[in-house]
Amino acid sequence: MATYDVTASPIKINDVTKIMGKISLFRKINILSFLRRLNSTVDSTETEKFSLSLKEWWDDRKGPAAALHSMNTVRVPLIKEALIGTRDEAGELGPHPLKGFSILDVGCGGGILCESLGELGSDVLGIDPNPVAINVATTHLMLTKNSSDIKDRVKYQSCSLEDLIKADSEPIDTDSSSEDFDCVVASEVLEHVADVDMFVHQLSQMAKPGGSVVFSTINRTIPSLFLAKMAAEYIFNILPRGTHDWNKFVTPEELDEIVKRHSMSTVSVIGLGYNPLTNVWNYQSDTNMNYFLHAIKQ
Amino acid sequence: MASLMKLLQKQPHSFSLLSSTMRSYSNEPLYDLVIVGGGMVGQALAVCVGQTPAMSNARVLLLESSTEAPPTTSPNQHYSNRVCALSLGSVHFFKSYGVWPLITSIRAKPFKKIHVWDACSPSSIGFSVDDLSDSLYSISSEQYTGQSHEEGLSHDALGYIVENDVILQALSNKVNEESNIEIKRGVTLKSIDHTQMKDSINNPWLSLPLSDGTCISMKLLVGADGVKSRVRKLGGFQDPVNWNYDQSAVVATLDIEEGMSENTVAWQRFLPDGPIALLPLTDDKCSLVWSTVPSHAEQLMKMSPEDFVASVNTALFAEFPQDQLVSSANEVLRNAISIVSPGSVSVRQLPPTIKDIEGESRGMFPLGFSHSPHYVKQRIALIGDAAHRVHPLAGLGVNIGLGDVIYLHEELLKTSTAGGDWGNITSLLSYERESQRLNMPIMAAIDGLQRLFSTSLTPFVALRSLGLQLTAAAQPIKDIIVNYAQRKY
Numbered sequence: 001m002a003t004y005d006v007t008a009s010p011i012k013i014n015d016v017t018k019i020m021g022k023i024s025l026f027r028k029i030n031i032l033s034f035l036r037r038l039n040s041t042v043d044s045t046e047t048e049k050f051s052l053s054l055k056e057w058w059d060d061r062k063g064p065a066a067a068l069h070s071m072n073t074v075r076v077p078l079i080k081e082a083l084i085g086t087r088d089e090a091g092e093l094g095p096h097p098l099k100g101f102s103i104l105d106v107g108c109g110g111g112i113l114c115e116s117l118g119e120l121g122s123d124v125l126g127i128d129p130n131p132v133a134i135n136v137a138t139t140h141l142m143l144t145k146n147s148s149d150i151k152d153r154v155k156y157q158s159c160s161l162e163d164l165i166k167a168d169s170e171p172i173d174t175d176s177s178s179e180d181f182d183c184v185v186a187s188e189v190l191e192h193v194a195d196v197d198m199f200v201h202q203l204s205q206m207a208k209p210g211g212s213v214v215f216s217t218i219n220r221t222i223p224s225l226f227l228a229k230m231a232a233e234y235i236f237n238i239l240p241r242g243t244h245d246w247n248k249f250v251t252p253e254e255l256d257e258i259v260k261r262h263s264m265s266t267v268s269v270i271g272l273g274y275n276p277l278t279n280v281w282n283y284q285s286d287t288n289m290n291y292f293l294h295a296i297k298q
Numbered sequence: 299m300a301s302l303m304k305l306l307q308k309q310p311h312s313f314s315l316l317s318s319t320m321r322s323y324s325n326e327p328l329y330d331l332v333i334v335g336g337g338m339v340g341q342a343l344a345v346c347v348g349q350t351p352a353m354s355n356a357r358v359l360l361l362e363s364s365t366e367a368p369p370t371t372s373p374n375q376h377y378s379n380r381v382c383a384l385s386l387g388s389v390h391f392f393k394s395y396g397v398w399p400l401i402t403s404i405r406a407k408p409f410k411k412i413h414v415w416d417a418c419s420p421s422s423i424g425f426s427v428d429d430l431s432d433s434l435y436s437i438s439s440e441q442y443t444g445q446s447h448e449e450g451l452s453h454d455a456l457g458y459i460v461e462n463d464v465i466l467q468a469l470s471n472k473v474n475e476e477s478n479i480e481i482k483r484g485v486t487l488k489s490i491d492h493t494q495m496k497d498s499i500n501n502p503w504l505s506l507p508l509s510d511g512t513c514i515s516m517k518l519l520v521g522a523d524g525v526k527s528r529v530r531k532l533g534g535f536q537d538p539v540n541w542n543y544d545q546s547a548v549v550a551t552l553d554i555e556e557g558m559s560e561n562t563v564a565w566q567r568f569l570p571d572g573p574i575a576l577l578p579l580t581d582d583k584c585s586l587v588w589s590t591v592p593s594h595a596e597q598l599m600k601m602s603p604e605d606f607v608a609s610v611n612t613a614l615f616a617e618f619p620q621d622q623l624v625s626s627a628n629e630v631l632r633n634a635i636s637i638v639s640p641g642s643v644s645v646r647q648l649p650p651t652i653k654d655i656e657g658e659s660r661g662m663f664p665l666g667f668s669h670s671p672h673y674v675k676q677r678i679a680l681i682g683d684a685a686h687r688v689h690p691l692a693g694l695g696v697n698i699g700l701g702d703v704i705y706l707h708e709e710l711l712k713t714s715t716a717g718g719d720w721g722n723i724t725s726l727l728s729y730e731r732e733s734q735r736l737n738m739p740i741m742a743a744i745d746g747l748q749r750l751f752s753t754s755l756t757p758f759v760a761l762r763s764l765g766l767q768l769t770a771a772a773q774p775i776k777d778i779i780v781n782y783a784q785r786k787y
């Protein structure tokens with residue numbers, strides 16, 4: 001199968017999450033664990049929001065993806081640090097510091113992060129359940145890269161994590177293993193998935209022992225409710241309304257608990273600050289808004 | 299990666315979004331960076347990009363419209379009349395890219411003191427290495443982790459006087475060493491294809507037809523093509539704020555009477571028609587930069603060498619009529635200052651006497667102030683005189699241009715290490731904010747200073763003589779010397 005059929009969902013997950021938004025988080029997690037039997041982390045209303053055009057995904061000046069583009073300046077060095085132990089801000093390691101590393105970018109959208117990781121020399125597989133986003137990512141790669149090696153290093157696939165794991169468990173050769181990647185990335189995705197616990201479990205399955213799983217997401221705090229959701233969606237119109245469901249946001253403490261449950265340990269959490277007027281991101285100790293969490297698989 | 303391979307085998311490649319209107323770029327060479335203008339600032343950028351490991355696979359093109367070969371100056375050759383006063387920050391920059399040894403292997407003259415005085419009032423101020431010790435050395439030793447002391451950089455000079463040609467020669471030697479930098483001489487851009495700006499999806503790169511008939515694409519175009527910048531014009535930048543000072547500068551290389559002490563002071567006197575500066579070149583040579591009204595400049599250019607020398611000496615030494623009011627006000631102030639801080643009123647030292655002028659070394663050029671409101675656009679950035687032009691009070695202008703290079707390079711490095719695109723507007727805007735934050739106050743101060751001192755009307759003279767002038771005159775110069783040394787690299 002080439003694409004994950006987002007319309008064929010057996011149950012209206014949308015309705016379930018709407019109800020859940022009104023229940024306390026504790027109960028919400030329990031209900032979500034129950035939902036695991038449905039065997040999907042994908043909430044189709046959450047993925048359909050990202051059926052953006054090539055122009056919308058790749059406009060780094062304005063529009064819904066501008067902040068994701070500029071976010072690369074902070075998240076790429078952190079992924080580098082997770083893989084090679086240094087952010088290499090002085091650029092001393094040359095143009096391809098990630099050469100030889102494999103990265104799985106889950107929920108890659110239009111490929112904004114994948115292309116930059118590929119530029120740094122790594123082999124990247126970007127997956128996303130939304131086929132429109134994957135088409136954008138593929139098209140952009142073909143359109144703008146004129147060196148063929150990066151086109152060979154970066155691949156895209158329209159599928160969910162569970163599809164990938166399923167495909168992986170059908171052995172086609174002897175050295176096949178499900179613990180494939182040096183680093184598994186879920187950047188700005190956690191806040192959109194239907195079952196965080198199961199999603200994290202699946203991420204963990206895709207990482208090599210000793211490999212990294214990294215997250216960037218929005219914290220669930222009062223400031224994030226106001227700034228990230230209200231201000232971004234209603235006041236500044238940076239994001240389309242309804243982009244985020246605040247109740248789905250995960251705090252760093254919760255995420256730390258969840259990764260522990262799936263044989264991983266948190267090595268670092270760092271806050272990411274954003275200035276919407278300049279579209280510039282920076283590192284900060286305050287994790288109230290956006291944060292980046294790096295976990296190692298045991 | 300079994301899963302990866304398997305999934306990829308299953309999915310046929312289909313690029314339904316590839317539109318038929320999309321142009322093919324494969325036949326047009328794509329550069330990561332095209333620098334227009336091979337002056338000091340443009341070449342400095344080429345050198346630091348060429349030497350940064352993270353940028354070593356970047357494809358860079360330098361376009362220089364002049365067909366002249368780079369200058370070749372030998373240590374015992376005649377001095378050129380175009381010189382710069384390099385701040386320690388600029389020297390440090392050149393050191394970190396290995397350019398400085400090439401400069402000193404030709405020649406560079408350290409100066410240890412700057413002496414500024416006024417012709418219409420008895421006020422003067424000097425500052426030297428010792429005066430800056432607190433601010434400058436605490437910072438420099440912290441910033442450069444003591445390196446400056448080991449290398450003998452900052453503790454014995456405020457800066458260096460270097461001929462433009464020597465800097466250009468050192469830079470072009472370095473540029474030639476970089477294998478990823480291509481140079482085209484005698485070539486310029488004919489126009490800028492703006493379709494990229496309208497439709498950045500189907501035309502992601504900037505496209506330039508060149509005067510040699512070829513056409514190239516690039517991720518970032520940098521205009522380092524001087525004050526009349528063609529990149530600025532063709533790029534559709536808003537016109538720079540500019541005005542002429544109604545002044546011209548006359549430059550020359552002068553022979554001086556050898557004094558008892560070594561020649562290590564940069565002198566500057568404010569005359570009613572503009573400042574005159576003497577910058578040390580050797581123990582018996584100085585470089586002159588004399589700003590004055592254009593008609594006077596013309597005269598200076600035409601007069602005999604003997605008359606020229608006499609004029610310069612008069613400008614440096616003559617007592618100008620000092621207003622009675624001003625003199626007495628100043629007397630009061632002098633007393634007040636010496637009561638508050640004894641020893642702060644310096645005994646005025648005298649500049650050297652001019653003996654002769656070197657052959658054909660006289661030159662003249664008009665002066666103006668210009669500042670572009672914007673330094674960047676999507677995929678275009680301006681640096682150096684293309685972005686801003688200041689009055690060459692003591693030849694400090696190039697330091698500001700090198701500051702642009704440092705900030706732009708810093709942003710490009712951030713982009714490179716994050717695997718990004720050099721032309722992205724967000725990082726270019728960060729360059730613009732950072733460099734303007736530093737440039738604007740200095741440019742405003744130099745401009746204000748020029749206006750304050752270019753008049754002999756009593757209220758102004760009184761104002762500049764009432765103690766304010768002491769700091770007012772020295773501050774912009776000091777700022778450039780000190781602040782530019784404080785920049786982080």
Ligand SMILES: Cc1cc2nc3c(=O)[nH]c(=O)nc-3n(C[C@H](O)[C@H](O)[C@H](O)COP(=O)(O)OP(=O)(O)OC[C@H]3O[C@@H](n4cnc5c(N)ncnc54)[C@H](O)[C@@H]3O)c2cc1C
Nearest residue numbers: 335337338339362363381486523524528663682683693695
């Ligand atoms: C006549 C003159 C005398 C000066 N004297 C002094 C002085 O004594 N001391 C001092 O500190 N400052 C002086 N300045 C200012 C100082 O030279 C500048 O601040 C400094 O050179 C800035 O360097 P730049 O590289 O930005 O520009 P420039 O030095 O002007 O270099 C621009 C370069 O771009 C090239 N170019 C121009 N147009 C194009 C084009 N369309 N295509 C390709 N290439 C192009 C030019 O040939 C040149 O090599 C003087 C300026 C002028 C014009």
Ligand SMILES: C[S@@+](CC[C@H](N)C(=O)[O-])C[C@H]1O[C@@H](n2cnc3c(N)ncnc32)[C@H](O)[C@@H]1O
Nearest residue numbers: 041042047050107108109112130187188192193
């Ligand atoms: C905000 S975008 C982030 C895109 C990309 N990671 C980036 O940072 O540039 C969120 C993406 O997550 C995808 N997504 C939503 N739910 C998902 C799930 N359960 N599993 C994988 N991806 C999901 C969406 O389709 C969307 O493309």
